[in-house]
Amino acid sequence: MTTSTELDATDPLADLRDRFVIEPDVVAYFDGNSLGRLPLATRDRLERFVREEWGGDLIRGWADRWVDLPVVVGDEIGALIGATTGQTVVADSTSVCLYKLLHTALDLRPDRAEIVVERSGFxxxxxxxxxxxxxxxxxxxxxxxPTDLAGVVGDRTAVVVLNHVDYRSGLLLDLPALTATIQATGALALWDLCHSVGVVPMDLDGAGADLAVGCTYKYLNAGPGAPAFLYVAERHLTTARQPIEGWWSAADLFAMGDVYEPAPDIRRMLSGTPAVSGIIAVQEGVRLTAEAGVETIRTKSIALTGFALDLIDRHGLESTTPRDSTARGGHVTVRHPQARAVTAAAAERGVIPDFREPDLVRLGFSPLSTSFGEVEQGLGVIADVIASIGSHS
Incomplete structure (x- = not known):
């Protein structure tokens, strides 16, 4: 087994770790798939925004630069997910974006009676x-x-909601193949990309995807509660309607007209005034991801998760994550009957994993800021904690 020192020495992304705030009291941060570390560029950009843009320009900032931010940054995200310009926009929280897209899908398929969703989905x-x-x-x-939709999706199905990566096990679904299966019945495919954007390459346009939603505070490192994004394929935009029709989605933003007329483009999926500071943080995270390249990030992600699975085996632990690298996303899980206690005890020793009911310790590795040495140290601590819990049970 290749050592962590050797892997770190040949890691093309190793230098990017220095561009994040690395906590001195944290031995290993294994929650990058819930909240990414703070990029130094984001810290600096937000300081400038507060001091120079908000503090200096005041409301003039809207005309100078802020009005178009949701679409500009949406297109930058689009480049990461295989979407040409004008189909992706930074909008509200993931939940609100998903709410909008569900209504949009039902309006696009008004004569169909069913919504299909994973029983174990988020x-x-x-x-x-x-x-x-x-x-x-x-x-x-x-x-x-979710890998077998036969007998579930049919001519009554309006839309199918699938998680690209399972939030617990890390199972990665075949987005192009499942999209084709869904669309063969006349239904729409709505993808939740929260656990894949920024760490798994994808080509939404090439796959013929219909709709998608994703968050930005995981692998895109945009900060807690950062705005989410949504994608609507260009072929649906002229007829897509969403349920929260606010002034920001109007065809003429400042007309203040008596009758609502939706924008002819992706702006029709917006609602109220965008969260400028949040979108700026998204932009910095997206640009860092684009600089690294999603393909390169994916290569390291596979190496990190594979290395972790080897260590899990070496320590005699159990994992629910697929061993096939083509079938797993960016995190792995360890199963233990006292997973909650394991998570708490590991945190006390400077290792921060994530607990998921009922018996999973989730380990999320952000390739931009996680080293192989960090993975080895952290799993060593978790193994010690489990051994200690076992000896006292």
Whole structure:
């Protein structure tokens, strides 16, 4: 097994770690798939924004630079997910963006009665599907195995909501193949990219995707609660309608007209005044990701997760993450009956993983800021904690 020292020495992204705030009291940060570390460029850019743009320009900043930020940064995200310009926009929280897209999908398929969603998908996805289905008089169909949609998706299906990467196990779905399967029935594919954007290469346009949503505070390192983004394929834009029609999505933003007319482009998916400081943080994270290159990031991600799985085996631990690198995203999970206690005890020793019910310790590695040495040290601590818990049980 190649050592962590050897892997770090040949890592083409190793120098990027120095461009993040690295906490001196943290031995290993294994929660980059929930909240990425702070890029130094973001810290500096936000300081300049407060001092020079907001503090100096005041409201003039809208005309000078802020009005177009949601679309400008949306296009920069689009370049990471394989979307040509004009289809991606930075908008609200992930939940609000998903809410908008669910309504949009139902309007695009008004004669279809069902929404399909993963039974084990991220809770917000399931909650919103249930809520929108009640409000729109549709039925919810749950799929247990998202890799096999046969017999689940059919001519009654309006939209299928799938997580590109499972938030617990790290299972990576075949986006192009499943999109084709869904569309063959006449239904729409709505992808949740929260655990894949910035760490898994994708080509939404090439796959013929319909709709997608994703957050920016994980692998894009945009900060806690940073605005999310949504994607609407160009072929749907002229007819797409969303349920929160605010002034920012109007065709003429400053006309203040009596009758609402939606913008003819991706701006129609906006609602209220954008969170400028949040979008600026998104932009810095996206630019750092683009500089590194998603393909290069993916190569390191596969190496990090593979190295971690080898260490998990060496320590005699159990993992639920696929061993096939083509079928896993950027995190791995360790299964243990006292996972909550393991997570808490590891944190006390400077290793920060993530607990997921009922028995999973989730380890998220951000390739831009996580070293192989960090992975080795952190898993050593977790193994010690598990051994200690076992000896006292």
């Amino acid at each position: 809770p917000t996805d399931r909650y919103l599907v249930d809520s929108v289905a009640r409000a729109r008089g549709r039925q919810v169909v749950y799929v247990d195995d």
